[in-house]
Amino acid sequence: MIGKHISNILLSYNIENLNGYIEPFCGALGVLKHMTQHFKKCYANDKHSDLIELWKQVKNNEFKPPESMSEKKYLEIKNIQSPNALKAFVGFGCSFGGVYFGGYAQKYTGGKNENYLQAATNSMKKLQPLIKNVNFNCISYSKLRPKNKLIYCDPPYQFNNFPVKFRNDTKKYDIFDHDKFWNIMRKWSQNNLVIISEFKAPDDFICIWKKEKYQSASQSKKTRYKSKKSKKFLVEKLFIHKSILDKYKK
Numbered sequence: 001m002i003g004k005h006i007s008n009i010l011l012s013y014n015i016e017n018l019n020g021y022i023e024p025f026c027g028a029l030g031v032l033k034h035m036t037q038h039f040k041k042c043y044a045n046d047k048h049s050d051l052i053e054l055w056k057q058v059k060n061n062e063f064k065p066p067e068s069m070s071e072k073k074y075l076e077i078k079n080i081q082s083p084n085a086l087k088a089f090v091g092f093g094c095s096f097g098g099v100y101f102g103g104y105a106q107k108y109t110g111g112k113n114e115n116y117l118q119a120a121t122n123s124m125k126k127l128q129p130l131i132k133n134v135n136f137n138c139i140s141y142s143k144l145r146p147k148n149k150l151i152y153c154d155p156p157y158q159f160n161n162f163p164v165k166f167r168n169d170t171k172k173y174d175i176f177d178h179d180k181f182w183n184i185m186r187k188w189s190q191n192n193l194v195i196i197s198e199f200k201a202p203d204d205f206i207c208i209w210k211k212e213k214y215q216s217a218s219q220s221k222k223t224r225y226k227s228k229k230s231k232k233f234l235v236e237k238l239f240i241h242k243s244i245l246d247k248y249k250k
């Protein structure tokens, strides 16, 4: 849902002279799927090798979702060697709150009639026609050298002053260097339109949009806690570097 809102903001800028769209942190393609019809050339990158393998196969109509999923099968797939498309499909699509291998979701339906495997399968079918013009690459954002592009960045969020640990693997956690990230955003903003999703940013980045968001990735609409006390909101924002704010305004 928030992906559509964000894509509308991106498209409200003057993008006519830009020659392509890049997402360096494409994840589940929540924003990208609304952008592909507006650009001939789209580039989706992510460091997550299983996820990129899945998107490549979905794009080429090569991915066959499993017909059933037991907890035993889920745990076996978790140990398959990466990169592997099925591993991404099951690791995200069949896990609690969409957290990579965060627990076999079908166990946590609380008696509700939810079928995670079916939902994940349906979402792949819907995505396929939307990503035909997308070039997928498993690469770290810091290796990219973009020029004259619209770039939407949705990096691992900086919740506090400590390094963020996020799961890109089934065993270890990665650490994301936020200072390095903002420096690269400054550099890219010299010859691209760069728009960044975050909760906060350094002072030279200007907030252009905001919306309330549930705090935890595991608190999706279906799974979020019902008690008022445990509902925590964060304000998700979009930022642009101040030096290009006027350059791309319509």
Ligand SMILES: C[S@@+](CC[C@H](N)C(=O)[O-])C[C@H]1O[C@@H](n2cnc3c(N)ncnc32)[C@H](O)[C@@H]1O
Pocket (backbone or CB within 6 Å): 003, 024, 025, 026, 027, 028, 029, 030, 031, 045, 046, 047, 048, 139, 140, 141, 142, 154, 155, 156, 157, 168, 176
């Ligand atoms: C907040 S999520 C992106 C969510 C995405 N917009 C979506 O619709 O699902 C952050 C993504 O950044 C990726 N990531 C983390 N570090 C990275 C790096 N150094 N280079 C590229 N991708 C990275 C993670 O694998 C994850 O998919």
